[in-house]
Amino acid sequence: MRATLSKRLTPPSPDQPRDFQFPGFETHTLPNGLKMYLARYDRGPLVQMSMTMTGGAEQDPSGRAGLATFSASLLDEGTSKHSSIQLAERVENLGGYLSTQADWDSMSASAGVLSENLEEGFGLLAEIITDAIVPAHEVERLRGQRLADIQRRHAQPGVRASETLAKMIYADTPYGMPINGTIDTVPSISRDDLVECLGIHTTPLAASIVATGDLNPEEFVALVHESFGDWKGAAPAELSTLDTPLLEGLRVRVVDRPDSTQTELRMGHVGPSRIDPDYVPLQVMNSLLGGKFTSRINLNLREDLGITYGVSTGFGHRRGQGPFVVSASVDTASTGVAVEEVLREMSRLQEELVGQQELEETKSYLLGVFPYTLQRIEGLASRIAEIAIHDLPSDYYDSSLEQIRNVSMSQVQSLARKHLHPDRIAIVAVGPASDLVPQLEQFGAVEIDPEKSL
Amino acid sequence: MTNQFSGKLDLESYTLDNGLRVFLHRDPSLPLVAINLWYHVGSKNEKPGLTGLAHLFEHMLFQGSEHVDTNDHFRWIQQAGGVANGSTWFDRTNYYETLPSNCLDLGLWLESDRMGFLLPALDLEKLENQRSVVINERRQTVDNQPYGRAFERLNELLYPEVHPYHWPVIGYLEDIEAATLDDVTSFFQTFYSPNNAVLTLAGDLSVDHAIKRIEHWFGDIPSGVSIPAIEAEVRPIGTAAREVMLDRVELSRIYQAYTLPAYGQSDWYAADLLSAVLTGGKSSLLNEDLVYSRQMATDVSTFVLPTELESTFFIVATARPDTKPEVLEDALHNHIAAVAERPISEVSLQRAKNKVVTALCDELQKLDQIADMLSMFATYFDNPKILEHEVETYLNLQARDLSQFAATYLNPENCVSVVVVPDASAEDSQ
Numbered sequence: 001m002r003a004t005l006s007k008r009l010t011p012p013s014p015d016q017p018r019d020f021q022f023p024g025f026e027t028h029t030l031p032n033g034l035k036m037y038l039a040r041y042d043r044g045p046l047v048q049m050s051m052t053m054t055g056g057a058e059q060d061p062s063g064r065a066g067l068a069t070f071s072a073s074l075l076d077e078g079t080s081k082h083s084s085i086q087l088a089e090r091v092e093n094l095g096g097y098l099s100t101q102a103d104w105d106s107m108s109a110s111a112g113v114l115s116e117n118l119e120e121g122f123g124l125l126a127e128i129i130t131d132a133i134v135p136a137h138e139v140e141r142l143r144g145q146r147l148a149d150i151q152r153r154h155a156q157p158g159v160r161a162s163e164t165l166a167k168m169i170y171a172d173t174p175y176g177m178p179i180n181g182t183i184d185t186v187p188s189i190s191r192d193d194l195v196e197c198l199g200i201h202t203t204p205l206a207a208s209i210v211a212t213g214d215l216n217p218e219e220f221v222a223l224v225h226e227s228f229g230d231w232k233g234a235a236p237a238e239l240s241t242l243d244t245p246l247l248e249g250l251r252v253r254v255v256d257r258p259d260s261t262q263t264e265l266r267m268g269h270v271g272p273s274r275i276d277p278d279y280v281p282l283q284v285m286n287s288l289l290g291g292k293f294t295s296r297i298n299l300n301l302r303e304d305l306g307i308t309y310g311v312s313t314g315f316g317h318r319r320g321q322g323p324f325v326v327s328a329s330v331d332t333a334s335t336g337v338a339v340e341e342v343l344r345e346m347s348r349l350q351e352e353l354v355g356q357q358e359l360e361e362t363k364s365y366l367l368g369v370f371p372y373t374l375q376r377i378e379g380l381a382s383r384i385a386e387i388a389i390h391d392l393p394s395d396y397y398d399s400s401l402e403q404i405r406n407v408s409m410s411q412v413q414s415l416a417r418k419h420l421h422p423d424r425i426a427i428v429a430v431g432p433a434s435d436l437v438p439q440l441e442q443f444g445a446v447e448i449d450p451e452k453s454l
Numbered sequence: 455m456t457n458q459f460s461g462k463l464d465l466e467s468y469t470l471d472n473g474l475r476v477f478l479h480r481d482p483s484l485p486l487v488a489i490n491l492w493y494h495v496g497s498k499n500e501k502p503g504l505t506g507l508a509h510l511f512e513h514m515l516f517q518g519s520e521h522v523d524t525n526d527h528f529r530w531i532q533q534a535g536g537v538a539n540g541s542t543w544f545d546r547t548n549y550y551e552t553l554p555s556n557c558l559d560l561g562l563w564l565e566s567d568r569m570g571f572l573l574p575a576l577d578l579e580k581l582e583n584q585r586s587v588v589i590n591e592r593r594q595t596v597d598n599q600p601y602g603r604a605f606e607r608l609n610e611l612l613y614p615e616v617h618p619y620h621w622p623v624i625g626y627l628e629d630i631e632a633a634t635l636d637d638v639t640s641f642f643q644t645f646y647s648p649n650n651a652v653l654t655l656a657g658d659l660s661v662d663h664a665i666k667r668i669e670h671w672f673g674d675i676p677s678g679v680s681i682p683a684i685e686a687e688v689r690p691i692g693t694a695a696r697e698v699m700l701d702r703v704e705l706s707r708i709y710q711a712y713t714l715p716a717y718g719q720s721d722w723y724a725a726d727l728l729s730a731v732l733t734g735g736k737s738s739l740l741n742e743d744l745v746y747s748r749q750m751a752t753d754v755s756t757f758v759l760p761t762e763l764e765s766t767f768f769i770v771a772t773a774r775p776d777t778k779p780e781v782l783e784d785a786l787h788n789h790i791a792a793v794a795e796r797p798i799s800e801v802s803l804q805r806a807k808n809k810v811v812t813a814l815c816d817e818l819q820k821l822d823q824i825a826d827m828l829s830m831f832a833t834y835f836d837n838p839k840i841l842e843h844e845v846e847t848y849l850n851l852q853a854r855d856l857s858q859f860a861a862t863y864l865n866p867e868n869c870v871s872v873v874v875v876p877d878a879s880a881e882d883s884q
C-alpha cells in the first residue's frame with residue numbers, strides 16, 4: 001500500500017467553483033404602505049409566510065420588561081371568528097404551524113404549510129394580524145405560563161450567567177432586562193398594555209410580508225391585496241434609541257452556586273448597532289477571534305488547554321448597541337486562566353496584525369458557508385426579513401459577500417481596536433464562589449450574588 | 455391529505471470490494487455537497503467499566519490522521535467554506551461535512567484518511583486533551599444542568615446492568631477518566647473498517663465522477679475483522695419502577711419511559727404517530743388538556759427513539775409551580791389509558807399524519823439531513839429506499855392500531871419513571 005500513499009500527502013485542490021448569487025426576490029408595496037418580499041424558492045412542496053413588524057423588546061417601557069414578547073404571544077390566542085384552540089386546530093390539521101414572537105428589533109407572526117394549503121395558511125395569518133382580540137382569560141393563562149418559565153430558566157446556570165452579564169452592561173435599560181421579563185415586571189403588564197403594544201405594531205406602515213418557497217408571486221400579490229387591501233392601522237411608534245456608555249474598567253461578578261461541577265463564564269461589553277457600516281467586516285474579525293471552531297479562542301481554550309467543551313464570541317447586532325459576548329462553560333479550577341486567555345486574545349488582535357493565511361481561511365469560511373444557511377425556506381426568509389427590518393438595499397447580501405472578500409489585515413486590526421474593549425469588560429462566573437473569588441480578584445473587586453434571588 | 459409526497463429519492467448504490475457501502479443522491483439546486491459516514495458502532499458496543507469509549511473515540515477522529523495534522527481536520531474543512539461534525543449514539547457513530555461542491559475531493563480525502571490511516575497519528579497527549587474536553591462536555595450537558603441526570607437514570611432503571619442500553623452514551627465520569635490508549639486503539643481496530651461503514655453523498659455531484667473519486671480515496675483501504683455480535687435480552691414487560699430525584703431545579707418534572715419493539719417494526723411507527731397525536735402542536739391531546747385547558751404543566755413532550763435492539767417511548771412533562779407532580783403523573787396515565795381503551799378521533803389521526811409528512815418534507819430541504827437519513831436506512835435495514843415504505847406505513851395506520859399499541863406497551867406495568875423535584879436543602883443553604 002505504501003506506493004499509493006503519495007496521493008495523500010497534500011490536500012486535493014478544489015475543482016472550479018460554481019457561481020453563487022443570493023436567490024432573487026420581488027418587492028411590492030400596497031397603497032396603504034404594506035410591503036411584500038416574495039421569493040419563489042424550490043426546496044420541496046412547502047411555503048413559509050410571515051408578517052414582520054418593526055419595533056421589538058428594545059421599546060419595552062421601564063417596569064414593563066417582557067411587554068413585546070408577551071404581546072406577540074397573544075396574536076394567535078383568539079380572533080372574533082376563532083378561539084385560541086380553534087386557530088391551532090385549523091393550522092395543525094393541515095400539518096402546519098402558526099408561530100408568533102418578538103425579538104429586540106421586531107415582532108412577527110409566521111405560518112408554514114405545505115404549498116397545497118397556501119391559501120388557507122395565509123388566511124389564518126391574515127386573520128390573526130388584523131383581528132387578534134386578546135381575550136382576558138388567555139392573557140392570564142399565558143401570564144402564569146410565563147412566570148413558571150421564568151422560574152424554570154432561573155435554575156439554569158447558563159441563563160443566569162447571560163442575564164447577569166446583560167444587567168452589568170446595560171443596567172435597567174431594556175437590553176439589561178431579560179427579553180421575556182422578570183418575576184416583577186410580568187405581573188404588572190395589563191391587558192390594556194398588551195392591546196396598545198399590538199396596536200402600534202400591527203399597522204401597514206410598520207409591517208412587511210415575507211414569503212418564500214413553492215409559490216407563484218403574481219398569485220400571492222393578489223392574495224395579499226384581497227386580505228390587506230383595506231387594512232388600516234395606527235401610525236407606527238416612533239422608535240427610540242439609547243446611548244449606552246462602556247464601563248469605566250473591568251467589572252467582576254460571581255453568582256455563587258456552591259456545588260456546581262463547572263463554571264458558566266460570560267464576558268462582554270457594549271457593541272455597535274446592526275446598521276453600523278462595520279457590521280459585515282466585523283463578522284470576519286469575530287469569526288477569527290471566536291466565531292468558528294478553528295477560531296483563536298476556541299483552539300486555545302479547548303484544543304490546547306482542554307478546559308472547556310467549547311467557547312464562542314459574537315456581536316449581538318441589534319438596532320441599538322447590542323452586546324459583544326464571550327460564552328463558555330469552563331473547568332472551575334481554570335476559570336481565572338480562561339478569563340486571562342480571552343483578554344489576551346482580544347488584546348493580541350489589537351496589537352498584532354493577523355497573518356494573511358489566517359485571514360484568507362476565515363474569509364473563505366464565511367463565503368463558503370453562506371449557501372449552507374439557505375437550504376431551508378426559513379433560512380432564506382430570515383435573511384430577507386433582515387432586509388425588511390433594517391431597510392437594507394435589495395442587493396445587500398451579494399454586496400456583503402463582496403465586502404468580506406475585500407477585508408484586509410490592517411482592517412481587522414483597526415476593527416479590533418475600535419470594537420473590542422478588553423480593558424472595559426464585564427466578567428460573570430456562575431459557580432462555587434469559594435473557588436472562583438481567589439481566581440478572579442486579579443481582575444477587579446468581585447461582587448457576589450447569592451444563587452437564589454427570585 | 456397531500457398526494458405530492460411519496461418519499462421517493464433518486465439514488466445510486468453499490469459496494470466497494472472492501473465492503474464499504476456507498477449511496478449517491480444528486481440534487482444540484484445549491485452548490486453544496488453533503489458527505490456522511492455511518493460506522494455501525496455506538497455505546498452499545500462498549501462494556502461496563504469502559505463506558506463512553508465510543509464517544510471519546512469520536513473526539514479522537516477529529517485529532518488528525520497520518521496525513522492530516524492535529525487541528526487540521528476542522529481547519530481544512532472550514533477554510534474550504536464547509537461545516538463538519540460527528541455524533542455518537544447507542545447504535546452508531548456518524549461523521550459528516552457539507553462542503554462547496556467543488557471541494558468534494560477534500561472531504562473524501564479527510565474521511566478516507568481517518569478511516570484507513572488513523573493509528574500512526576494517535577498519541578497519549580491527544581487522548582489526554584480530548585479526555586479533558588469530554589469531561590467538560592459531560593459536566594456542561596449533564597452534571598451541571600438542571601434535570602441533567604434524568605435520562606441517564608431512566609435508562610439505568612429500564613435496562614439491567616448487562617444490557618447495552620443501560621449506560622449513557624457519553625459514559626460515566628470514572629470510565630472516561632480510566633480509558634487508556636490501548637482501549638482506544640483496539641476500539642479502532644475492531645470497529646472502524648470499511649465493511650462496518652456506510653458512505654452517503656448528497657448534493658451537487660456527478661454520479662460518474664463521484665464513483666471514481668470514492669474508489670480513488672477509499673478503494674485501497676483493507677477490510678477489517680468481522681464485528682462481534684451483540685447479545686441482549688429484550689426487556690420484559692412488567693418491571694415497573696419509580697424514583698424521586700432531588701435536583702437544583704425550580705419546577706418538578708416527570709420523566710416516563712416505556713419499552714417497545716425496535717425501530718423498523720410496525721409497532722414502532724404506531725408509537726411515533728401516537729407521539730404526534732399526543733404532543734404534536736398546541737391542539738394535540740396532551741398539550742390541549744394539560745398545558746392549555748387544565749394548566750397543570752408548562753410543557754409536555756413525547757418521543758420515540760429509533761434504536762436497534764429495542765426502542766423506548768418517552769413522556770416528559772414539567773409541572774406548574776402549583777401542581778403536585780403526583781397529580782400530573784395521574785393525569786398522564788389517565789390519558790394513555792383512555793387512548794388504549796378507545797380509538798382517537800379521525801381528525802386527530804389525520805392531523806398527526808399530516809404533521810409527520812410535513813415534518814419529513816421540512817427535513818428533506820437539507821442535504822446533510824438527506825444524507826444522514828440514507829446512511830441510517832442503509833446501516834439499520836440495508837435498504838436506503840425504506841423512506842417510501844415508511845411514508846406508506848404512517849399513512850396506512852388506523853386509530854385502532856394506535857390504541858392497540860398503547861394497550862400493549864404503554865401500560866403502567868411497563869412504565870419506569872423518574873420524578874425530579876426541587877431539592878429543598880439546596881434552597882435552605884443560602
